Amino acid sequence: MLPLEGIRIIAVEQYGAGPFGTMQLADLGAEVVKVENIAEGGDVGRFVRHPKDPLPDGDSLFFQAFNRNKKSLALDLKQEAGQEVLRDLVRSADGLLDNLRGDRPAKLGLTYEALKGVNPAIVCVHLSAYGREGPRAAWPGYDYLMQAEAGYLSLTGEPSSPPARMGLSMVDLATGVQAALAMTSGLLAARAGGKGMDLDVSLYDTAMSNLGYLACWYLTAGIVQGREPRSSHPNLTPSQLYRTRDGWLFIMCNKEKFWGELADALGHPEWKDDPCFRDFAARLANRGAVTEALDEALAAKTTAEWLEELQGRVPVAPVYDIAGALDASFPTETGRHLWVDHPTGRWVGSVSPAIQTGEAPPARPAPALGADTEDMLTSLGYSPERIATLRAANVI
Numbered sequence: 001m002l003p004l005e006g007i008r009i010i011a012v013e014q015y016g017a018g019p020f021g022t023m024q025l026a027d028l029g030a031e032v033v034k035v036e037n038i039a040e041g042g043d044v045g046r047f048v049r050h051p052k053d054p055l056p057d058g059d060s061l062f063f064q065a066f067n068r069n070k071k072s073l074a075l076d077l078k079q080e081a082g083q084e085v086l087r088d089l090v091r092s093a094d095g096l097l098d099n100l101r102g103d104r105p106a107k108l109g110l111t112y113e114a115l116k117g118v119n120p121a122i123v124c125v126h127l128s129a130y131g132r133e134g135p136r137a138a139w140p141g142y143d144y145l146m147q148a149e150a151g152y153l154s155l156t157g158e159p160s161s162p163p164a165r166m167g168l169s170m171v172d173l174a175t176g177v178q179a180a181l182a183m184t185s186g187l188l189a190a191r192a193g194g195k196g197m198d199l200d201v202s203l204y205d206t207a208m209s210n211l212g213y214l215a216c217w218y219l220t221a222g223i224v225q226g227r228e229p230r231s232s233h234p235n236l237t238p239s240q241l242y243r244t245r246d247g248w249l250f251i252m253c254n255k256e257k258f259w260g261e262l263a264d265a266l267g268h269p270e271w272k273d274d275p276c277f278r279d280f281a282a283r284l285a286n287r288g289a290v291t292e293a294l295d296e297a298l299a300a301k302t303t304a305e306w307l308e309e310l311q312g313r314v315p316v317a318p319v320y321d322i323a324g325a326l327d328a329s330f331p332t333e334t335g336r337h338l339w340v341d342h343p344t345g346r347w348v349g350s351v352s353p354a355i356q357t358g359e360a361p362p363a364r365p366a367p368a369l370g371a372d373t374e375d376m377l378t379s380l381g382y383s384p385e386r387i388a389t390l391r392a393a394n395v396i
Helices: 017-027 061-067 080-091 143-149 170-193 203-209 212-221 256-265 280-285 287-298 303-310 322-327 329-333 373-379 384-392
Strands: 008-012 031-037 070-075 095-098 123-128 197-202 239-243 248-252 316-318 337-341 347-351
Touching: 008 017, 008 080, 017 031, 017 061, 017 070, 017 095, 017 123, 017 170, 031 080, 061 347, 070 080, 070 373, 095 170, 123 170, 143 170, 143 203, 170 197, 170 203, 197 203, 239 287, 248 303, 256 303, 280 287, 303 316, 322 329, 373 384
Parallel strands: 008 031, 008 095, 031 070, 095 123, 123 197
Antiparallel strands: 239 248, 248 316, 337 347
8 A cells, every 4th residue: 555545636737846746646646636727738748848759749758757647637727617626526635736826726716715615624735936925926937947046057067157057947846846745744734633724835935945055154154155166065075076087977075984985995095194185174175186186096997997996885976968877777777767558559768756665656657638537527426417518618
């Protein structure tokens, strides 16, 4: 039994952050009913396509990456009949998650205030760009904008390079995880006290909270961290990229004992007692010399040879591209790929959930638009005639 089996989540969501959050819940066993706007052709993620995407129109590998293990109900929430369907769904649900513009949940009846009459224990999680209150409530917003405003671009890349974003949509992904945490926390409280609530998560707040110790440094001591050479840690050396004979290694001696291990492995035990190298403070003050010394020593062997010698002894990693990362022996041999059997007959690959439960995770493909509408409404007691009427009115 998966941890969240028996939990039903209604998800009024699209694109990345919200779907990523509810996918975590679905992977853990929750029944996630994805409510898609039938008037717009469903989740916009269905139309985010790489030029080489092999899936048919109305589906995409992008959509599959965020929506496995879910059900789809196509519904127009702007119609009163659609609102009636929503309320009937909520009666049977434990939680509702939306990731809409901050001013939209109240207008679409997705708040605890609007729904507590039909389900006093419903937990409503709202994932927006800037929150549901304040002067930016009606603003649209996306991951890259948050990276820019929260200072991430000033931290990424070489000191002489222009501002650069992270290669992944980390704010979307982190906000999705925060939303999943908010939902599970709210469900615990609702089960203990019988009363639901509204919980808010925003891209902006997540991006800012991720500043962590950099925010602490600035707010307390006025320290403004910027880009460091070779992606190095601002305080610890060696903790950056170093050259080998044929490429790069990332080495992180973030404990003093690892510096001694590295010095021995490179054939330079004298470095452990060298006044320029012997502790964190000395190595930071002489970072350039440390980099030069390590580059020279590491040039004696290839990346693969050094990995064979250092891995498990010193914190070290190869520098892969996406293909290298996914084709490497560790993820392939330890079952960290997840494959789902798509209705087209094609196997669609992704990465296994980060939370391991001790059993194989569910692996159902993302649903077609409205694939579960009729079954879901039938389970709520709707007659075939009522369903036909709703379909004729484009409510479903």
